[in-house]
Amino acid sequence: MNNALITGASEGIGKAFAQELASRKTNLVLVARSADKLQALAKQLQEQEQITVEVIPLDLTAPGACQQLYQRVSELGIEIDLLINNAGFGDYGAFATRKLAKQLEMIQLNITAVVELTYLFLREMQQRQQGAILNISSIAGFQPLPYLSTYAATKAFVLSFSESLWAENRSTGVKIMAVCPGPTESNFSQVAEFPQSNNSPSKATPAIQVVKEALQALENNQSTVVTGGFANQVIVNLPRFFPRETLVNLLEKQFRSN
Numbered sequence: 001m002n003n004a005l006i007t008g009a010s011e012g013i014g015k016a017f018a019q020e021l022a023s024r025k026t027n028l029v030l031v032a033r034s035a036d037k038l039q040a041l042a043k044q045l046q047e048q049e050q051i052t053v054e055v056i057p058l059d060l061t062a063p064g065a066c067q068q069l070y071q072r073v074s075e076l077g078i079e080i081d082l083l084i085n086n087a088g089f090g091d092y093g094a095f096a097t098r099k100l101a102k103q104l105e106m107i108q109l110n111i112t113a114v115v116e117l118t119y120l121f122l123r124e125m126q127q128r129q130q131g132a133i134l135n136i137s138s139i140a141g142f143q144p145l146p147y148l149s150t151y152a153a154t155k156a157f158v159l160s161f162s163e164s165l166w167a168e169n170r171s172t173g174v175k176i177m178a179v180c181p182g183p184t185e186s187n188f189s190q191v192a193e194f195p196q197s198n199n200s201p202s203k204a205t206p207a208i209q210v211v212k213e214a215l216q217a218l219e220n221n222q223s224t225v226v227t228g229g230f231a232n233q234v235i236v237n238l239p240r241f242f243p244r245e246t247l248v249n250l251l252e253k254q255f256r257s258n
C-alpha cells in the first residue's frame with residue numbers, strides 16, 4: 001500500500017495503525033479532531049520513517065465533514081489505496097439515562113461517516129481495480145449489549161455492511177474487511193465512561209497487536225477478523241449456542257455496574 005488514510009489517528013488503535021503502516025513505509029493521511037496530537041505524530045513518523053504524512057484535523061460528525069475530507073485529499077493529489085474507518089466511540093449506561101445527543105453523535109461517527117467515506121473512496125478504488133477498506137467494528141457487533149445498546153448496534157451495522165461489501169467487491173480488486181477487536185488498550189473506556197470495575201486494563205489487548213492481526217487478515221483477504229485471542233473468538237460465537245433472550249439476559253447481568 002502506498003497511501004493510507006486513517007480516521008481517529010490521534011489515539012489508541014488508529015495511532016497504532018499509523019505507527020505500524022509508517023514502519024512499512026506507507027505514506028499517511030491522519031484525521032481526528034486533535035490537531036496538536038496529529039501534528040506531533042506526523043512529525044515523529046516523518047522523521048523516523050522518511051515518509052509523507054498529511055494531517056487533516058476534522059470533526060467527522062460535523063455536516064459536510066466527510067465530503068470536505070475527500071475534497072482535501074483530492075486537492076493534495078493523493079490516491080488513497082487503504083482507507084481505515086477507525087474513529088468511533090461508545091457510551092456506557094442504561095439507554096434512557098444517557099444523553100440523547102451523545103447517542104446521535106455516536107451513530108453519526110460510527111455509522112454515517114463510515115458509510116460516506118466508504119462510498120467516496122470505494123468508487124475510485126474500483127476504477128483503479130485495487131485498494132482496501134478496513135472498517136473497525138467490534139466483538140460488540142456480534143450480539144446485543146445491554147448498557148452499550150447504541151454502541152453495539154452501530155458495530156453490528158459496520159460488521160454487516162462490511163461483509164456485504166466484501167462479497168460485492170470480490171471481482172473488483174478492492175478488499176473490504178471488518179476488524180472486530182475485543183477490549184483493547186486505548187482511551188475507549190474513559191470516553192465511554194465505564195465504571196472502574198468494568199474497566200480492567202489487564203484484560204485489554206495492546207493496540208499494536210490488534211493492528212498486526214488486522215493487517216495479516218487483510219493479506220489473507222478475509223471479510224472479518226476477530227482480534228485479541230481465544231476468549232474473543234468464544235464471545236463472538238455465543239449466539240450460536242444460546243437462545244437470543246438467554247444470551248441478552250446473561251449479558252445484562254455481566255454488564256450491569258452494581
Ligand SMILES: NC(=O)c1ccc[n+]([C@@H]2O[C@H](COP(=O)([O-])OP(=O)(O)OC[C@H]3O[C@@H](n4cnc5c(N)ncnc54)[C@H](OP(=O)(O)O)[C@@H]3O)[C@@H](O)[C@H]2O)c1
Binds near residue numbers: 013014061139186
Ligand atoms: N478499545 C477497545 O476496547 C475497542 C474495542 C472494539 C472496537 N473498538 C473501536 O476501535 C475504534 C478506535 O477506538 P479506540 O479504542 O482506539 O479509542 P480512542 O483511543 O478513544 O480513539 C478514538 C479516536 O477517534 C477520534 N475521534 C473521536 N471522535 C471523533 C470525531 N468526531 N471526528 C474525528 N475523529 C474522532 C479520536 O480523536 P480526537 O478525540 O482527537 O478526535 C481518537 O483518535 C473505535 O471505532 C472503537 O469503537 C475499540
